[in-house]
Amino acid sequence: MYLNINENAIFIADSHYNSNRPILKETLEEILSKKIITDQLFLMGDVFDFLSDDISYFQNKNKDVIDLINQISHHIEVIYLEGNHDFNLSNTFHNSLVISREYQPLICTYNNKKIALSHGDIFMPKAYNIYTSFIRSKATGKLANILDINNIIFKNLNNWLLNKDICGNIKEFEKFAQKRINNYSNYDIDYIIEGHYHQDKQYKNYINLPSLICNGRYFCIKEI
Numbered sequence: 211m212y213l214n215i216n217e218n219a220i221f222i223a224d225s226h227y228n229s230n231r232p233i234l235k236e237t238l239e240e241i242l243s244k245k246i247i248t249d250q251l252f253l254m255g256d257v258f259d260f261l262s263d264d265i266s267y268f269q270n271k272n273k274d275v276i277d278l279i280n281q282i283s284h285h286i287e288v289i290y291l292e293g294n295h296d297f298n299l300s301n302t303f304h305n306s307l308v309i310s311r312e313y314q315p316l317i318c319t320y321n322n323k324k325i326a327l328s329h330g331d332i333f334m335p336k337a338y339n340i341y342t343s344f345i346r347s348k349a350t351g352k353l354a355n356i357l358d359i360n361n362i363i364f365k366n367l368n369n370w371l372l373n374k375d376i377c378g379n380i381k382e383f384e385k386f387a388q389k390r391i392n393n394y395s396n397y398d399i400d401y402i403i404e405g406h407y408h409q410d411k412q413y414k415n416y417i418n419l420p421s422l423i424c425n426g427r428y429f430c431i432k433e434i
């Protein structure tokens with residue numbers, strides 16, 4: 211009934227892949243060549259700096275890494291939780307289990323414990339929900355594709371993302387984590403695992419994942 215997390219599962223979060231940040235590609239190559247041994251890979255969102263089924267500019271730009279993930283998904287189980295930079299991906303990753311924001315948190319089991327997984331941008335203020343539904347709508351993507359003559363829109367978006375500083379510490383992490391925990395009070399769970407905030411920290415049963423870029427590592431379920 212619930213998806214079970216395997217003993218050797220690894221979690222890659224917030225690698226914000228682009229031409230300035232190649233570490234995702236290197237890590238995936240190590241998984242494919244079995245230098246990193248795992249039979250279950252969780253991609254926790256914002257794995258790409260931008261990617262969507264509908265935007266061909268970023269499909270072309272990221273083709274190598276998309277192919278790598280699809281190759282890996284023929285050998286091991288790949289679960290892709292969409293983030294706020296990478297969404298509408300079920301056609302791109304046709305052999306992975308793609309979980310969109312509306313189906314997060316994904317409740318899994320691990321050693322008789324229940325674990326809630328999400329990218330981390332759920333339980334947000336109303337304005338964010340409106341904004342995120344707008345950018346994720348298929349119609350917006352299609353319209354942007356039509357308006358993007360000579361890729362002017364997406365080249366600018368790409369340049370802005372390339373130079374964006376994505377790493378920072380949340381000052382009062384414990385307070386922040388307690389708020390995140392409170393959001394899950396209706397769920398019968400033992401642990402919460404989220405990405406999005408790039409903190410690589412735990413408070414009580416709340417784990418905020420390392421960002422592959424900011425913290426230079428991925429997370430292994432054994433760390434629980």
Ligand SMILES: [Mn+2]
Pocket residue numbers: 255256293294295329331405406407
């Ligand atoms: Mn995010």
